[in-house]
Amino acid sequence: MTTVTQAVREREQGRDVQEPRAPRSRRRRAEDVAGYSFLLPWLLGFFLLTAGPMLASLYLSFTRYDLFNAPQWVGLDNFRELFSDPRYRDSVRVTTVFAVVGVPIKLAASLAVAMLLNAALGAKGFYRSAFYLPSLVGASVSIAIVWRAMFNDGGIVDQISQGVGGEAGGWIGDPTRTMPMFILLAVWQFGAPMVIFLAGLKQVPAELYEAASVDGAGPLRRFLSITLPMLSPVIFFNLLLETINAFQVFASAYIISNGTGGPANSTLFYTLYLYRRGFEDFEMGYASAMAWLLVLVVGAITFVFFKTSKSWVHYSGETR
Amino acid sequence: MKRCMRIAAVLTAAALTTTACGSSGSGDGGEDGGDVNLTMTWWGNDDRAQRYNEAIEAYEAENPGVSVTTSFVDYPNYWPARATEAAGRSLPDVMQMDVSYLRQFASNGQLLDFAEVEGDGVDLSGLPDPLIPSGQVEGAQYGIPVATNAFTLFTDAAGLAQVGVELPENPTWEEYHDFLREVATAGGTTEDGQPVYGAGDYTGVFWMFIHWLNQQGIEAFTEDGELGFTQDDLETWLSSVDDLRAEGLLIPPARINQLSPLSPFDAGETTSEMTWDNFAAGYATNNPDVELELQPIPSDDPENPGLFLKPSMLFSIGANTDHPEEAAALIDYLVNDPEVGDVFGTSQGLRASSFQRDAMTMEGLDAEVAAYEESIEPLLVDSPPPPVEGFGTIEARLLEITENINYGTVSVEDAAAQWYSEAEQTLADNQ
Numbered sequence A: 001m002t003t004v005t006q007a008v009r010e011r012e013q014g015r016d017v018q019e020p021r022a023p024r025s026r027r028r029r030a031e032d033v034a035g036y037s038f039l040l041p042w043l044l045g046f047f048l049l050t051a052g053p054m055l056a057s058l059y060l061s062f063t064r065y066d067l068f069n070a071p072q073w074v075g076l077d078n079f080r081e082l083f084s085d086p087r088y089r090d091s092v093r094v095t096t097v098f099a100v101v102g103v104p105i106k107l108a109a110s111l112a113v114a115m116l117l118n119a120a121l122g123a124k125g126f127y128r129s130a131f132y133l134p135s136l137v138g139a140s141v142s143i144a145i146v147w148r149a150m151f152n153d154g155g156i157v158d159q160i161s162q163g164v165g166g167e168a169g170g171w172i173g174d175p176t177r178t179m180p181m182f183i184l185l186a187v188w189q190f191g192a193p194m195v196i197f198l199a200g201l202k203q204v205p206a207e208l209y210e211a212a213s214v215d216g217a218g219p220l221r222r223f224l225s226i227t228l229p230m231l232s233p234v235i236f237f238n239l240l241l242e243t244i245n246a247f248q249v250f251a252s253a254y255i256i257s258n259g260t261g262g263p264a265n266s267t268l269f270y271t272l273y274l275y276r277r278g279f280e281d282f283e284m285g286y287a288s289a290m291a292w293l294l295v296l297v298v299g300a301i302t303f304v305f306f307k308t309s310k311s312w313v314h315y316s317g318e319t320r
Numbered sequence B: 001m002k003r004c005m006r007i008a009a010v011l012t013a014a015a016l017t018t019t020a021c022g023s024s025g026s027g028d029g030g031e032d033g034g035d036v037n038l039t040m041t042w043w044g045n046d047d048r049a050q051r052y053n054e055a056i057e058a059y060e061a062e063n064p065g066v067s068v069t070t071s072f073v074d075y076p077n078y079w080p081a082r083a084t085e086a087a088g089r090s091l092p093d094v095m096q097m098d099v100s101y102l103r104q105f106a107s108n109g110q111l112l113d114f115a116e117v118e119g120d121g122v123d124l125s126g127l128p129d130p131l132i133p134s135g136q137v138e139g140a141q142y143g144i145p146v147a148t149n150a151f152t153l154f155t156d157a158a159g160l161a162q163v164g165v166e167l168p169e170n171p172t173w174e175e176y177h178d179f180l181r182e183v184a185t186a187g188g189t190t191e192d193g194q195p196v197y198g199a200g201d202y203t204g205v206f207w208m209f210i211h212w213l214n215q216q217g218i219e220a221f222t223e224d225g226e227l228g229f230t231q232d233d234l235e236t237w238l239s240s241v242d243d244l245r246a247e248g249l250l251i252p253p254a255r256i257n258q259l260s261p262l263s264p265f266d267a268g269e270t271t272s273e274m275t276w277d278n279f280a281a282g283y284a285t286n287n288p289d290v291e292l293e294l295q296p297i298p299s300d301d302p303e304n305p306g307l308f309l310k311p312s313m314l315f316s317i318g319a320n321t322d323h324p325e326e327a328a329a330l331i332d333y334l335v336n337d338p339e340v341g342d343v344f345g346t347s348q349g350l351r352a353s354s355f356q357r358d359a360m361t362m363e364g365l366d367a368e369v370a371a372y373e374e375s376i377e378p379l380l381v382d383s384p385p386p387p388v389e390g391f392g393t394i395e396a397r398l399l400e401i402t403e404n405i406n407y408g409t410v411s412v413e414d415a416a417a418q419w420y421s422e423a424e425q426t427l428a429d430n431q
Helices: A002-018 A026-060 A077-083 A086-119 A124-138 A141-150 A156-163 A178-188 A191-203 A206-214 A219-246 A251-256 A270-280 A284-312 B002-019 B046-062 B075-087 B099-106 B129-135 B157-163 B173-185 B206-215 B231-246 B253-259 B277-286 B324-336 B338-344 B364-375 B391-407 B412-429
Strands: B036-043 B066-073 B094-097 B144-149 B151-156 B272-276 B292-295 B310-317
Touching (some): A026 A284, A077 A284, A086 A124, A086 A178, A086 A191, A086 A219, A086 A270, A124 A191, A141 A178, A141 A251, A178 A251, A191 A219, A206 A219, A219 A284, A251 A270, A270 A284, A270 B075, A270 B391, B036 B046, B036 B075, B036 B324, B046 B066, B046 B277, B046 B324, B046 B338, B066 B324, B075 B099, B094 B324, B099 B310, B099 B391, B129 B144, B144 B277, B144 B324, B151 B157, B151 B206, B151 B277, B173 B231, B173 B272, B206 B231, B206 B391, B231 B391, B231 B412, B272 B277, B277 B292, B277 B364, B310 B324, B324 B338, B391 B412
Parallel strands (some): B036 B066, B036 B094
Antiparallel strands (some): B094 B310, B144 B310, B151 B272, B151 B292
């Protein structure tokens, strides 16, 4: 999102520069004042609450800062330490697996539900709200606690899996099964991408399907050749958003692992490790360095997505 | 935007940890004419909260001009919250302090030197002299010891009777390991069918390691605040339960994680646990069936179990307080008032002040803990000075790395090497 708005803003600024300066009328100036006055709350928020702290953390990432003493300049030490820190590697691995495996599953699930809802005949409003519900409550602390209880020894998941002949035991304490649990939790909150998919599906012209049916295309063919290409801008949007979100998982990991990232670092998500280094070990410089590396990586991923999107995202009305 | 959201998430989490268990001990005291409002925080559980609320209600009744707003949270989450407040110079007026963090907060000017408090201050005359320096950093008093505790080997007589195993008195380490083996292979189960073990892997508990080092005549830290033991010492210690680990005779880490925040001993799934003796009250609360017995930790030399008295907790005043005199008065009340002693019993350890200890009528568990601390008196070694800065970090890291050993993700040798180099780094960073 940030990147989109920034790109737009930059383009506008660029155009400003190129335009020949016209003499400004009093009326234009009054409009400017009004415009900036209306922007003021946002500008204040941006500079004081976003840009200021971001710059401060950029500075802190080159220091050793324990919250008590003034920051001490250490140059690139924090970044160097990152690459030799085994737990940092764990956190990168956990987060990457979550993003790479979890995001496609979540998108597939939300698209599937959106298509079902699109095809539903009655009570659409009810179903749509019902399926969106998990996303409304999903990020809350209480849900993470409920999930913890469900996946514990003797919890409902344990009982069901034993009932169908699966391995006994809860998932919470098993480092190999905590990641599937987190992905399930994320997939279950498919509401937001689903709503966007649903809106996208409504935009696909029905005559395309009709024409394809007349030509003898089956449901799979219609899905592959019409639905997916027509939805590609929406898929792109959801993919970008969900990937960025996946890199920022915090609350659920914090609660389910009691803030430790355990067992055996299997839930040590990037932001959780960042929090622990910053607020438990009092190493704000190190935590800031982690934060900036994350910003850079997410920025790079976004950039790559935009670059590759030209080859697979199809905007209707565009000719190629 | 992204970053903003992340900061918001972190702040929310911090806020949650501080408010989730928050409670107001003052009731409506804040509104009906309290002239001074003190903020106070502690770590602990519901049992402790009830006791604090009772003590503070009594204090407010005696001091109509003062109201106290309290909040509490569990130990691991207590420190991030306090550190954040410290950065913003907004520490509570009165806070429960741990010796592990005293140096960190005090040497950075976050705590009030009690010598600077005007008026009556806190009466230290009831405290045993050797204990008073445990609240001092470079000669200044930043913490008032509330109570003392000592390490002990808890056993659950009821649980042991069920599995039919006995622990010899004053066991050696080998005898203790045999005991763990016997319990784990006895085939006992809890009411909901969980197997009963002798204990979990105790080598991850840093204080436990310090006691073992004491038994070997090694000091954990040098006077310059560096590690006083070698990586080999650590490896010897961590590998001392290798056999039990290999045979699966210690309660598995997966089970410990599922039970968290309860300990396996709380849940009756282990029959012994080595920790500070003031945990007795918590165990009794969490497991009504437990029959606690206390004895010194295992040692190959019965004359030297390496035990010492430690202040279980202290009270400190935030340097940013607007009401130093009132804060000191509240601490004086909590530390010295005989009624408060009765409210807390031995749940914070044996009360440090003789004004409280001598006036207490101790029964049952409290009497047992008091008797234990008396019985080990001839065996005690000197209390260590307040631990080095960064102690909390390396303490937490040892627990974590031992968990990884038990999950089999790291070898003992690698774990020892990794912990040792990280600990050296942490201590160097904090110099």
